[in-house]
Amino acid sequence: MSLFRGARTRLAALQMRIEPGQRDENLARAAKLLSTAREREADLACLPATFATGLNFPTLRTDATAEDGPVVEFLAEQARTLGMHIAAGVLLSSGRDLYDAAVLVGPGGDPLGWYHRACVWAGESEYISTGSPGEVIDTPVGRIGLQVSYDLRFPEASRQYLAQDADLVVCVANLFGPFSHPLRSVCRARAADNECALVFASGVGENRFANMTYVGRSMIVDGLVQDAREDQDADVLAEAAPGSQETVIDADVHWRQRRKVRAGLPFHDDLRSTWTTIHGGRA
Template sequence: MTADTLTVSCVQFTARDDDKDRNLETCLRLIDRAAAQGGQLVVLPELWTGLGYSGPDCYRAIAEPVPGPTTELLASKAREHGLHIVGSLYAEASGGGHHNLAPLIGPDGKILGSYAKTHLFDAPDRVDIPGGIRESDKVLAGDDLPVFDTELGPLGLTVCSDLRFPEVYRVLTLRGARIVVCASAFLSPRLDHWEFFIRARAAENQIFVVASGQVGTEPVSGIGFVGRSMIADPWGTVVATASDTEGVVTSRLDLGLIETMRNRYPLLDQRRPDLYKDLVS
């Protein structure tokens, strides 16, 4: 890697509610594949150790402490291949309860920090999901939008439905993020929304968005996912998309494109915060 380039990989697969060990084995195998493709930042899906959608309490059996056994497995892979790895899982929260947590692991195997999903997916009246979904019945919402200083540059983390809130990505950008990761389990058939939001968040902030997702249909719950893990550049162009199968998509990013786009069209300098007060009212 030079100062102006970075190779990123998105891992996608279907995490089963009834086989956490299988999920771990699949993910570790795909991390090896991402490393073989030159990935330096590997983005895993949301809730990749198990989705917890097949029953009201099954997430409790999937959840574990962070740091814990699963993050140690990721740490071992990070050390083996010299990777940064991030993806979300059910994690036990301090003081009780659980978070949908995305720990960021550095190439030395240490957890550089964690992001707890802030915008939970509460959609109790969706007609395409029997019984609807209320994520807030399972996990506590996070209350911060951190940007992590890494060897790869300043990195922002988001999880799935955060993607629908432009304020999240703007705050991360204003805090210095040049790459924002989205670990997702975006539900089908919302493919148009998935691509639209990724491209919009990248273009409006002139950043790279690296988004990985669950794919296929989880066999226990019967819920399907978009897949199509995707990487968009600061112009909003999709530079890589995964196929509709388990696998890895890898792309080499020209980080200099961020400054090129901002010099051509200095959107961030042209903001009018005095006009946006209603956004926080």
């Protein structure tokens, strides 16, 4: 606890290798990474998208789980045992629909909120249902908005979080390596767009159906850095080294201090008073 900055919140991104369809092995791997995050005193640990199964079109129905299914039970048990918040990507079955979803679980084991990926690319729209813009989840570790993978490429997919005063956007992801060149710039832009921190928790491994590897490159970014003349990378708080290894990265933030900084900037007022976006601003 800092007298001037307020309580510290430690964020952790868990970069994890995901073996397609191997749920038990993936859960065991996730448990080890979550334990490492807890050893580092993380308050919020973020796992990649579809961390338990991968996203494989031929086996989607078999791999998917319900909101009260075994994958969510695993996350609840881990959150209770480790005493921390966990954000994770889940291939979710809901009636006839399948969603590339994200869930935030509290340290008591209860899901605090769900989000279904809104940006579905044309080639997967016959398999994955389209979600809708998310709502901020108010928690003791910050006001959190969730995103999944491809959402990151669309500013509109997170613009509502600026209007909702989000402290943090968590993007759980599995993005293909061949399309990853702009990733660092895009993560920094989304954090700056929404005047918040951003955790990009990414998977590594291979999608054998698509014959492409996942990119990794997990990072934690501060979108409130305004002057980087002294350090051009001042907004990148933590970043996984290049390569396909599993790792845990973490960074500390102080929400009280950051909210004071945000209150002194014009973007919130300008959003509400001078222009309109798809998910925010004036009607």
